Amino acid sequence: xxxxxxxxxxxxxxxxxxxxxxxxxxxxxxxxxxxxxxxxxxxxxxxxxxxxxxxxxxxxxxxxxxxxxxxxxxxxxxxxxxxxxxxxxxxxxxxxxxxxxxxxxxxxxxxxxxxxxxxxxxxxxxxxxxxxxxxxxxxxxxxxxxxxxxxxxxxxxxxxxxxxxxxxxxxxxxxxxxxxxxxxxxxxxxxxxxxxxxxxxxxxxxxxxxxxxxxxxxxxxxxxxxxxxxxxxxxxxxxxxxxxxxxxxxxxxxxxxxxxxxxxxxxxxxxxxxxxxxxxxxxxxxxxxxxxx
Numbered sequence: 001x002x003x004x005x006x007x008x009x010x011x012x013x014x015x016x017x018x019x020x021x022x023x024x025x026x027x028x029x030x031x032x033x034x035x036x037x038x039x040x041x042x043x044x045x046x047x048x049x050x051x052x053x054x055x056x057x058x059x060x061x062x063x064x065x066x067x068x069x070x071x072x073x074x075x076x077x078x079x080x081x082x083x084x085x086x087x088x089x090x091x092x093x094x095x096x097x098x099x100x101x102x103x104x105x106x107x108x109x110x111x112x113x114x115x116x117x118x119x120x121x122x123x124x125x126x127x128x129x130x131x132x133x134x135x136x137x138x139x140x141x142x143x144x145x146x147x148x149x150x151x152x153x154x155x156x157x158x159x160x161x162x163x164x165x166x167x168x169x170x171x172x173x174x175x176x177x178x179x180x181x182x183x184x185x186x187x188x189x190x191x192x193x194x195x196x197x198x199x200x201x202x203x204x205x206x207x208x209x210x211x212x213x214x215x216x217x218x219x220x221x222x223x224x225x226x227x228x229x230x231x232x233x234x235x236x237x238x239x240x241x242x243x244x245x246x247x248x249x250x251x252x253x254x255x256x257x258x259x260x261x262x263x264x265x266x267x268x269x270x271x272x273x274x275x276x277x278x279x280x281x282x283x284x285x286x287x288x289x290x291x292x293x
Contacts, residue, residue, distance in 0.1 A: 075293060077122025077200075078246040080285075081261050081268070084109065084126055086252025086276030093276075099143040104278040106147045110157065113202060115282050117161050119289060123201045123243060127260045131170065131209035134178055145183055148206060152186035155193045162199030165190045168238045169208040174216075179207045203242065210262035213238050217263075237263065244268070246292045249284070251277045 084105060091101030109126060116124045128148055134141065158165055167187045170177040179187075183206070217236035218228055226232045234240055245265040248257060253274045257265065271288035273280065 075120060077120050078289065078292060079123040079125065079243050080116065080121050080247055080249065080288065081125040081245045081265060082112070082127065082249040082251070082280075083254075083258055083260055084128070084251060084277040084280075085254055085258075087278060089252060090276035090278045098140055101276075101278060102140070102144055102147055106151055108278045108280060109151065110154065112280065112285065113158075113163060113200075114161065115285055117163065117200050119285065121200055121289075123203065125168070125203040125205065125242070125245070125261065127208070127258070128204045128206045129208070130205075130259065131178075131207060131212055132259070145180060148204070149183050149186045151204065152183070152190040155190055158190070158194050158202070159197060162197045163202050164194045164197040164199065165202045165204065166239065167191065167204050167206060168213075168242070169206045170212065170216075171238070176212075177207060203239065205260065208238075208260075210259045214263055233263065247271060247288050249273070249280075249288045251275055251280050251284075 087101035087105040088098040089101070090104065091098050094100075113124065128151070129144060133144075136144075152165070152167075169179065172179060172184050187204075187206070214233070216238070217233045220236040221228055221232040224232075224236075242264060245261055245268040247269045248261070248265050249271045250257065251273055253272070255272050257270070269288075269291040271284070271291055273284045273287070275281075275284055
């Protein structure tokens with residue numbers, strides 16, 4: 001089906017053809033701008049992500065009582081993705097067990113979430129546990145699983161911040177999935193209990209791998225008898241509604257993307273920092289955001 005021609009000005013869209021939330025709020029649901037696909041004045045296709053339409057992101061003033069004087073609050077909400085690396089090295093540098101590093105990393109994630117909601121970050125996606133991480137020592141994996149159960153249990157904090165949580169990873173019912181039942185229950189409960197929040201969307205990648213996601217999407221498209229195109233791959237990703245990544249962050253001095261959101265981050269900026277994840281804070285977050293603002 002060809003794209004529907006929209007009656008909005010082409011300069012109202014960003015470079016990816018995505019209609020900013022601020023503009024979505026100002027038009028009615030019956031507007032031509034609410035079609036699922038668009039064409040720009042120059043013929044390039046555009047799109048409106050469901051999150052922009054169904055779950056508008058609250059401004060900093062909505063979630064933090066700000067008077068809105070910060071110029072950032074008037075700009076398009078960003079999608080920031082973070083590879084949280086260096087927990088073990090942080091612990092080793094302090095002669096602590098690696099598990100202590102993971103514990104501090106989980107606490108720092110809570111701090112970074114609070115920072116992000118004040119910076120008009122619409123989507124924060126973090127790499128919690130990859131499909132490759134299962135080979136780590138059993139005791140370390142057990143500790144990380146417990147931390148993720150705790151993370152998904154922090155519903156009260158998320159609700160206070162108006163943050164909606166979601167999860168991305170191998171589907172629980174797939175043959176290759178390894179997420180334990182008790183973590184699955186915590187994930188489902190957190191998603192349910194924060195579903196009505198309209199602020200930042202926190203996505204935790206657990207039992208996730210970018211190549212596996214792409215292979216799954218291609219197989220699903222083929223099974224549906226669809227041609228393999230960017231649109232059909234988009235439609236069969238784990239979270240098709242997740243918008244493109246604006247900036248990717250990698251901590252602890254490593255300069256690689258480690259199989260994280262390979263499709264979604266194709267055009268993103270990348271911020272590398274020497275800070276281990278437990279040390280990551282406002283300075284590095286602001287430096288990352290400055291790459292795209």
